[in-house]
Amino acid sequence: MRTLFHMPLDPASRAIRFAMAEKGLPAQLVEKRPWADEDGTLAAANPAGAVPVLIDEPPTGGEIAVSPASAIIEYLEEAYESGPLLPATSAGRAEARRLSAWFLDKFEAEVSVFTLRERVDKRLMRRGQPDYELLKAGADALAWHLDYAAWLLDQRHWLAGEKMTIADIAAAAQLSALDYIDFVPWEKFPPVKDWYARLKSRPAMRPILRDRIDGLPPPAHYDNPDF
Amino acid sequence: MRTLFHMPLDPASRAIRFAMAEKGLPAQLVEKRPWADEDGTLAAANPAGAVPVLIDEPPTGGEIAVSPASAIIEYLEEAYESGPLLPATSAGRAEARRLSAWFLDKFEAEVSVFTLRERVDKRLMRRGQPDYELLKAGADALAWHLDYAAWLLDQRHWLAGEKMTIADIAAAAQLSALDYIDFVPWEKFPPVKDWYARLKSRPAMRPILRDRIDGLPPPAHYDNPDF
Incomplete structure (x- = not known):
């Protein structure tokens, strides 16, 4: 299987x-x-x-x-042809791939390694307390990334254009993990919050939001689409 | 253009x-x-x-x-169809993409940021001397990557299989940059040296090996295919 x-x-x-x-x-x-x-x-x-x-x-x-x-x-x-993750045109595919790499790689290196990895992986590996300097650096970088996402969403319905693509999926995956540790300042970035609410409602995202880590509960708004 | x-x-x-x-x-x-x-x-x-x-x-x-x-x-x-960079089969494409990402991303994060970026970018940015602790960490990681490449090349003619792919191109690009600063212990990894000699002879690689940085000459063997 x-x-x-x-x-x-x-x-x-x-x-x-x-x-x-x-x-x-x-x-x-x-x-x-x-x-x-x-x-x-x-x-x-x-x-x-x-x-x-x-x-x-x-x-x-x-x-x-x-x-x-x-x-x-x-x-x-x-x-698999069903449910395409990339647009049909060269320009559309390039933009979706650019932003997918942005969130999978650049966001990971600039935000998640300092926040999620500090808070969650260190705990799972029993490697002690998170380093607050790193959490601060990650929070600063996160604000910059959210600002960029908000700027894109001012011009487009989805991050890479008028249709949902792998770029939205990659970004939502990152933000959902950070939201589990209540690290995302949604109220400061309304266009990103609206976009994320749309993604949260998708049946494909529901099972992911039901995952729980023992001893580390998410905030109350975490799996509520009307957060 | x-x-x-x-x-x-x-x-x-x-x-x-x-x-x-x-x-x-x-x-x-x-x-x-x-x-x-x-x-x-x-x-x-x-x-x-x-x-x-x-x-x-x-x-x-x-x-x-x-x-x-x-x-x-x-x-x-x-x-562009000519000169395919990926094999035709799903398995072949997956293997070429895995190793291309390995050398573009993993090798970059584990080796090049500590070696090439310390030695070359710091110089170009006038940010002082390289940190020898970082160079040592990069050299240790490089040996591990060369060992992995040698292991692959014991079983295959090219890194991802029997044909040259983007995996070879990505790996050769990393190693050629490190070789410019004379950082690659070729003699300890004969299968990798033989493979790299094949790549060095390709017309596509010749112009790259002719690039020079002012005030930073490469070692004598750098652009010699019979090194």
């Missing part, structure tokens, strides 16, 4: 779950913490030792292990 | 130059240092303020600005 190695609060894993649900592709979810891969199944599927990894049985037969998230997205688009 | 915003020793820029030459697509090269974008042309073409950015006039008409490197690669593959 189609299987996704993931972590519940890992933004890239969330993006792939969201994308597969939009394409109508069910998958068995198996949680894999890279720092606790005792049996080596994660390293065997992805020598980089990171989630997400998609283990798929493509329509053309066989079994295939795909990673990282950017390669999974291209694979899904090529293997 | 097709234009590439680049920096001569930036690995991702080198990968795109190499890829375009393999596809037979000439481009005007314009050097853009992200930290000296006084007229804002780089930020206008890529809000992330990073090179490479491809400004293309696609066969379908109009003008398009594409970034980052991963999106440029997908764009080139979709817009």
Whole structure:
């Protein structure tokens, strides 16, 4: 059966779950913490030792292990036509890919490693308290990214244009993970809040918002579309 | 005319130059240092303020600005059939994309930011001497990556399989930039040295190896295919 190695609060894993649900592709979810891969199944599927990894049985037969998230997205688009994640035109595809990479890579490096990874991964790895200097740096970078998203959404209905694309999915995946730790100043960025409310209502996002980490409850507004 | 915003020793820029030459697509090269974008042309073409950015006039008409490197690669593959950078099968494409992301992103984060960026960018930005602790961390990570490449090349003629792909181009781009500062212990990794000698001989790589940075000459073996 189609299987996704993931972590519940890992933004890239969330993006792939969201994308597969939009394409109508069910998958068995198996949680894999890279720092606790005792049996080596994660390293065997992805020598980089990171989630997400998609283990798929493509329509053309066989079994295939795909990673990282950017390669999974291209694979899904090529293997399954339903629920396209990318627009049809060259310019549209380039813009969706630019912003998908922006949120999967740039946002990750500038915001999530200093916030989510400090708050959540350190706790899961039992590595002590978060570093408040890093959290502050992440919060500052987050404000800049939210400002950029608000600027885009002033001109467009979705981040990369007039249709929802992988860019929205990647951004929503990041922000949903940060929202779990109540780190997103939604009230300061109304266009982003409105956009996120639209994404929260999508059936593809509902199961992701139902995930809970033991001992770390999300804020009350977390899975409420009218937040 | 097709234009590439680049920096001569930036690995991702080198990968795109190499890829375009393999596809037979000439481009005007314009050097853009992200930290000296006084007229804002780089930020206008890529809000992330990073090179490479491809400004293309696609066969379908109009003008398009594409970034980052991963999106440029997908764009080139979709817009131009000649000189394919990805294999034809799903499994082949996934493997080439996995290793392309490995060298463009993981290798960059684990090796190049600590070595090339310390040695070259700091010099260009006049930010003082490299930090030797960081250079040592980068050298250790480089040995691990070269070991992984050697392991792959023990089983395959090229990094991602039996044909040259974007994975080889991305890896060669990183290693060529590190080789410019004489940082690659080729003699310890004979399969990687042999593979790199094959890439060095390709006409697509020759112009890249002719670039020189003022006041920073490369080692004598740098552009010699029989090194």
